[in-house]
Amino acid sequence: xxxxxxxxxxxxxxxxxxxxxxxxxxxxxxxxxxxxxxxxxxxxxxxxxxxxxxxxxxxxxxxxxxxxxxxxxxxxxxxxxxxxxxxxxxxxxxxxxxxxxxxxxxxxxxxxxxxxxxxxxxxxxxxxxxxxxxxxxxxxxxxxxxxxxxxxxxxxxxxxxxxxxxxxxxxxxxxxxxxxxxxxxxxxxxxxxxxxxxxxxxxxxxxxxxxxxxxxxx
Amino acid sequence: xxxxxxxxxxxxxxxxxxxxxxxxxxxxxxxxxxxxxxxxxxxxxxxxxxxxxxxxxxxxxxxxxxxxxxxxxxxxxxxxxxxxxxxxxxxxxxxxxxxxxxxxxxxxxxxxxxxxxxxxxxxxxxxxxxxxxxxxxxxxxxxxxxxxxxxxxxxxxxxxxxxxxxxxxxxxxxxxxxxxxxxxxxxxxxxxxxxxxxxxxxxxxxxxxxxxxxxxxxxxxxxxxxxxxxxxxxxxxxxxxxxxxxxxxxxxxxxxxxxxxxxxxxxxxxxxxxxxxxxxxxxxxxxxxxxxxxxxxxxxxxxxxxxxxxxxxxxxxxxxxxxxxxxxxxxxxxxxxxxxxxxxxxxxxxxxxxxxxxxxxxxxxxxxxxxxxxxxxxxxxxxxxxxxxxxxxx
Numbered sequence: 001x002x003x004x005x006x007x008x009x010x011x012x013x014x015x016x017x018x019x020x021x022x023x024x025x026x027x028x029x030x031x032x033x034x035x036x037x038x039x040x041x042x043x044x045x046x047x048x049x050x051x052x053x054x055x056x057x058x059x060x061x062x063x064x065x066x067x068x069x070x071x072x073x074x075x076x077x078x079x080x081x082x083x084x085x086x087x088x089x090x091x092x093x094x095x096x097x098x099x100x101x102x103x104x105x106x107x108x109x110x111x112x113x114x115x116x117x118x119x120x121x122x123x124x125x126x127x128x129x130x131x132x133x134x135x136x137x138x139x140x141x142x143x144x145x146x147x148x149x150x151x152x153x154x155x156x157x158x159x160x161x162x163x164x165x166x167x168x169x170x171x172x173x174x175x176x177x178x179x180x181x182x183x184x185x186x187x188x189x190x191x192x193x194x195x196x197x198x199x200x201x202x203x204x205x206x207x208x209x210x211x212x213x214x215x216x217x218x
Numbered sequence: 219x220x221x222x223x224x225x226x227x228x229x230x231x232x233x234x235x236x237x238x239x240x241x242x243x244x245x246x247x248x249x250x251x252x253x254x255x256x257x258x259x260x261x262x263x264x265x266x267x268x269x270x271x272x273x274x275x276x277x278x279x280x281x282x283x284x285x286x287x288x289x290x291x292x293x294x295x296x297x298x299x300x301x302x303x304x305x306x307x308x309x310x311x312x313x314x315x316x317x318x319x320x321x322x323x324x325x326x327x328x329x330x331x332x333x334x335x336x337x338x339x340x341x342x343x344x345x346x347x348x349x350x351x352x353x354x355x356x357x358x359x360x361x362x363x364x365x366x367x368x369x370x371x372x373x374x375x376x377x378x379x380x381x382x383x384x385x386x387x388x389x390x391x392x393x394x395x396x397x398x399x400x401x402x403x404x405x406x407x408x409x410x411x412x413x414x415x416x417x418x419x420x421x422x423x424x425x426x427x428x429x430x431x432x433x434x435x436x437x438x439x440x441x442x443x444x445x446x447x448x449x450x451x452x453x454x455x456x457x458x459x460x461x462x463x464x465x466x467x468x469x470x471x472x473x474x475x476x477x478x479x480x481x482x483x484x485x486x487x488x489x490x491x492x493x494x495x496x497x498x499x500x501x502x503x504x505x506x507x508x509x510x511x512x513x514x515x516x517x518x519x520x521x522x523x524x525x526x527x528x529x530x531x532x533x534x535x536x537x538x539x540x541x542x543x544x545x546x547x548x549x550x551x552x553x554x555x556x557x558x559x560x561x562x563x564x565x566x567x568x569x570x571x572x573x574x575x576x577x578x579x580x581x582x583x584x585x586x587x588x589x590x591x592x593x594x595x596x597x598x599x600x601x602x603x604x605x606x607x608x609x610x611x612x
Binding site for chain 1: 230515516603604
């Protein structure tokens, strides 16, 4: 198993958000996680993305038990292993889009030239080449989301995690973004996990788990 | 890993003009506060050091006088004053007289000295003393006198035929001397000792005051104890600063109390730094959590954070040095706001700071900044990454 989740538990105060969750995902596969608002699906994604620590249980990704990593190791893991596509684009307004995309590479101390070449290639595929020198406020919401996606995959992560990536998009752009994500994960041979409450988006995925009250119900 | 260049982090954090303006204001107020404290301490240190230096300049290391008033350098005194720990000594006959001017008279202290030994001990330039007198610089300025002019001194007649009336004597001014102390520059005059003895018809070698230069300046108190042990029944020995001892003690106490009170100014400036830190943590929390999500470790951000605060502190310290220079130029040099010398004991005030003063003021301000920076960092670390992202981007 590329992702092996074992007996995962997470609470915020007295609220149990994840209850004894266990599942696995094969390498280079895609999985959609669906559930109503407050079901715990986003929390699960953030735990998988090493942005949040679980209270109990194990998350093993590509053989690494991330629940055992310290802050420094988790930061490195996030940078090198995971590409996170957030619901809101989270682009820094002080930088142009190219600099925003290159942030993970700069944080990780990677050589910039190969990353830039890859970014240009992705920008061509996603038709946002003209946005690279622009600031986030100068481009549309759909373009911002595509820049967000390029940032997430700029370092060829083994795992792409998407939290409601189409939540703010119209149906046309939703379709485009999902196709792009799927195409890019195939191209980069990465595993794709996507959280959504959009039934249409969920239907297009071959593997699906549904979460209610922090538990997998199907 | 996590090698986002510091320059990029600075660009992200300080991108807006308003942030930069706030930063400049913060550094400005901090450096101004530091400079005010340093200037105050510097003035008091300057006063103390200049006063001691000036006193040493006019009194040697140790001064002595006979308990009975006048004395003759007998064998015992001469032997003791030639001890190993004494470098040089000079005996003086000093009396109060009046300098008579066209409109007014002024009480002065006329010191009969042995020019060579006195000059060696004090550093006061006595070479020009011939048959006339030397006057102080302030006296010369006040009465607009010049070398070669004559000055009449009135002596109280205590002997022989002049009983009951003042004895007037005209002297040529051979030179002008400086003590570095306003009062002395105004009141002290010098004459060759033998001439004064002859004038007053005193016995040969009569003296009423003496000054001593010791070999090891650090042992001044031990030397006084030795002298007291040998001659204590007839003479009184004091260190050179004794005449201003109370004033020096008062300055020392004042320095401590003022530096404590002035901490309030640092606190006010630190409040500006606090304001800046809060402003940054509020406006840049988004960037902080985003960078962390993309792989920037807390450790790297912590490093950046303390470098930023360290830079604020360092620039403020450097700028406070510039302000100090301006203070000293403005307060002490420009004639229209120069502190009048006659208000102070010293002819000139100086701003003197030793490394400990800098260490004290810079150290305290750094301590404050680090404390606030540490508390802010603790607050940021307390927030989970997910919680921070959700709150900041919601």
